[in-house]
Structures are given as structure tokens and as C-alpha cells.
Amino acid sequence: MKSSLKAEFARLGPVRAISRVRSGSRARFALTLTREGWPDLNSIAVTMALSRRGLTMLAAKKTVEDLIRQSSEQAEGHAIVLLPMTDTIEAVISDLAKAGIRAIHVDHKADVDVALIRRRLKLSRRQFALWYGLEEETIKGWESGERTPDTAAKSYLRAISNRPEAVREAYAHTE
The missing domain is CATH 1.10.260.40 (lambda repressor-like DNA-binding domains)
Known part of the structure; x- marks a missing residue:
């Protein structure tokens, strides 16, 4: 007997809602994951932090997967992401650091002394x-x-x- 759609979703587990950032500006970040950082990596938290700021879940997931693949092959993985809605630079860096990713804000337009x-x-x-x-x-x-x-x-x-x-x-x- 075919189960209902509701029963199928229930079988898959709870659905998490993403509380998206509602205002802010675009910002670019360089992300780094080292092989030594794997024990601290919370890939779900990274994906959620990136998605909260406007990346699609699929793009955020692929970014995390690329970081993991690169760090397994080369000991260090790097990615660059452009987040459409950044609340504050510090909040992004902090959220990603808590999830095991080092993030650096990249501002190509900032003045240089x-x-x-x-x-x-x-x-x-x-x-x-x-x-x-x-x-x-x-x-x-x-x-x-x-x-x-x-x-x-x-x-x-x-x-x-x-x-x-x-x-x-x-x-x-x-x-």
C-alpha cells in the first residue's frame, strides 16, 4: 500500500526552518577548512549559516562538500562565496568559526593606504x-x-x- 506524502516526510525526519537574514548588504568571504579542522567541522551549521544569508541550500551544501574534498586532497580547502544578505561581517565570521570554518571578509573595493x-x-x-x-x-x-x-x-x-x-x-x- 502506498503511504501518504505526509507519512513519507515524517519518515525523513523533522524539517528545519531557516531564519533568513532580512536586511544587510552583499559581502564576499574567503572560506578555509584544514584537514586538522575536521573534528571541529559542523557541516550542517555551515550550510545553515550560508543559507541564512541568501545562498541556496544546494549552493551552500556544494560549498561545504568542495571544502571537504579539497582539504582531503590537499590538506587545506578554499572557497569564495558572495553572500547576498550579510547582517554583519563579524556575525558571519563568528557563525562560521563556531562551525569549524575560517572566514575572511574580502572587500575588493576598499581603499588601500x-x-x-x-x-x-x-x-x-x-x-x-x-x-x-x-x-x-x-x-x-x-x-x-x-x-x-x-x-x-x-x-x-x-x-x-x-x-x-x-x-x-x-x-x-x-x-
């Missing part, structure tokens, strides 16, 4: 230009406000700011 980066690295404009393949006049223009770095330049400057030695090594590498 070139002078601050250069001073922090203790380099003159000339040294900075030579180390990272930039024009000294361009750096001067950025620092004085006469020019603004485009999106690609901002990304490069952020990479320099976050990992100066790695960028220097990658820039110098000729193979």
Missing part, C-alpha cells in the same frame, strides 16, 4: 617600486591622492600588505 603599507615595510618609494615591480611615480601619485589604484592594483597592494615576503618571492621567481 599605500604610504602606510610602504612605511610598515620600512621601504622608500624607490625600494618599494623595485621590490614589487611598480613605477615610483605611480606610487607617489597614489600616496598624494592624485591617482587611485584600480581594482587589480588594490588587490596586488593588499597581497603585498598581507604577505610581503611571499609576494616579493613570487614576483622575483622566473620559472
Whole structure:
């Protein structure tokens, strides 16, 4: 005898409602899962956190699966997600951290303080230009406000700011 649809759903278990974020702005996040982080991973909580902020359940599930697959193959999995409704950056990072995922907010449009980066690295404009393949006049223009770095330049400057030695090594590498 064929069971009713209600009985089939009851057999599958309770349905969870997703309390979606109702207001906020779009935000991009870089997600990381390491193989060592597997014991702390709560894949359901990650999926729910991403879905609450506008990803479809299927997209959120696939993101988690990709992170797990990559971390099993390469010891560390990475994904980038664009969340349509982000309540606060801190809330997203906190929710994902509790579920075992490291999240970093990626803002490609944010301004970059070139002078601050250069001073922090203790380099003159000339040294900075030579180390990272930039024009000294361009750096001067950025620092004085006469020019603004485009999106690609901002990304490069952020990479320099976050990992100066790695960028220097990658820039110098000729193979």
C-alpha cells in the first residue's frame, strides 16, 4: 500500500526552518577548512549559516562538500562565496568559526593606504617600486591622492600588505 506524502516526510525526519537574514548588504568571504579542522567541522551549521544569508541550500551544501574534498586532497580547502544578505561581517565570521570554518571578509573595493603599507615595510618609494615591480611615480601619485589604484592594483597592494615576503618571492621567481 502506498503511504501518504505526509507519512513519507515524517519518515525523513523533522524539517528545519531557516531564519533568513532580512536586511544587510552583499559581502564576499574567503572560506578555509584544514584537514586538522575536521573534528571541529559542523557541516550542517555551515550550510545553515550560508543559507541564512541568501545562498541556496544546494549552493551552500556544494560549498561545504568542495571544502571537504579539497582539504582531503590537499590538506587545506578554499572557497569564495558572495553572500547576498550579510547582517554583519563579524556575525558571519563568528557563525562560521563556531562551525569549524575560517572566514575572511574580502572587500575588493576598499581603499588601500599605500604610504602606510610602504612605511610598515620600512621601504622608500624607490625600494618599494623595485621590490614589487611598480613605477615610483605611480606610487607617489597614489600616496598624494592624485591617482587611485584600480581594482587589480588594490588587490596586488593588499597581497603585498598581507604577505610581503611571499609576494616579493613570487614576483622575483622566473620559472
